[in-house]
Amino acid sequence: xxxxxxxxxxxRLQEGESSSxxxxxxxxxxxxxxxxxxxxxxxxEFLFTLYSAGEEKEKERxxxxxxxxxxxxxxxxxxxxxxxxYLCAVQVPTGGGNKxxxxxxxxxxxxx
Amino acid sequence: xxxxTQSPRHKVTETGTPVTLRCHQTExxxxxxxxxxxxxxxxRLIxxxxxxxxxxxxxxxxxxxxxxxxxxDFLLTLESATxxxxxxxxxxxxxxxxxxxxxxxxxxxxxx
Numbered sequence: 001x002x003x004x005x006x007x008x009x010x011x012r013l014q015e016g017e018s019s020s021x022x023x024x025x026x027x028x029x030x031x032x033x034x035x036x037x038x039x040x041x042x043x044x045e046f047l048f049t050l051y052s053a054g055e056e057k058e059k060e061r062x063x064x065x066x067x068x069x070x071x072x073x074x075x076x077x078x079x080x081x082x083x084x085x086y087l088c089a090v091q092v093p094t095g096g097g098n099k100x101x102x103x104x105x106x107x108x109x110x111x112x
Numbered sequence: 113x114x115x116x117t118q119s120p121r122h123k124v125t126e127t128g129t130p131v132t133l134r135c136h137q138t139e140x141x142x143x144x145x146x147x148x149x150x151x152x153x154x155x156r157l158i159x160x161x162x163x164x165x166x167x168x169x170x171x172x173x174x175x176x177x178x179x180x181x182x183x184x185d186f187l188l189t190l191e192s193a194t195x196x197x198x199x200x201x202x203x204x205x206x207x208x209x210x211x212x213x214x215x216x217x218x219x220x221x222x223x224x
Contacts, residue, residue: 031209031210032210034212034213036215041217041218042217042218043202043204043215043216043217043218044155044202044215045215046212046213046214049210049212051210087154087155089155091210098143098206098208098209098210098211098213099145099157099160099170100155100157100213102154102155102156103154104152104153104154105154
């Protein structure tokens with residue numbers, strides 16, 4: 001069974017304090033790993049797709065990396081507006097329909 | 113923002129009543145998905161569609177049915193709502209293989 005585990009469940013940072021969120025996965029073949037950001041009362045907002053081990057993607061203060069067993073979302077010098085829940089999801093070749101399996105997310109709060 | 117509209121945004125109803133949620137897209141994407149999001153479980157796939165009149169079950173499909181008569185509309189029906197179906201429901205759309213899914217802002221459904 002495909003599994004996605006995110007850690008920590010919650011993270012509190014001071015503004016400017018860099019850190020990393022972890023997404024570990026156990027799947028039978030990875031087609032893609034996706035990171036999303038979700039604000040309260042909103043739907044998930046797409047951030048990155050990673051397809052193969054060693055790949056990296058960056059956007060402003062966020063950088064996503066991928067290994068064969070896990071992905072990290074690095075947040076450099078975060079600001080209060082980076083506060084949100086960050087979700088990762090994996091897509092595997094089986095079953096069709098480009099279905100995603102999601103982790104339960106990391107709730108990030110950045111304080112002044 | 114991806115052109116996805118969910119309606120209604122909020123609904124309160126009673127156990128045993130039928131409920132239909134609507135998802136409308138303006139992106140002409142092939143794939144459409146219905147998820148539910150509950151604390152501790154993350155996003156779980158209910159049903160998905162890979163074309164007009166082509167649908168399939170996700171991991172939590174019991175008690176739900178779907179229909180897609182036009183590319184732009186995907187309906188989720190709870191034939192006889194139960195309290196365990198109280199949740200936030202998200203619709204998502206996807207263009208194709210390895211492409212990210214984009215989400216609507218959700219419907220908060222309470223069943224009393």
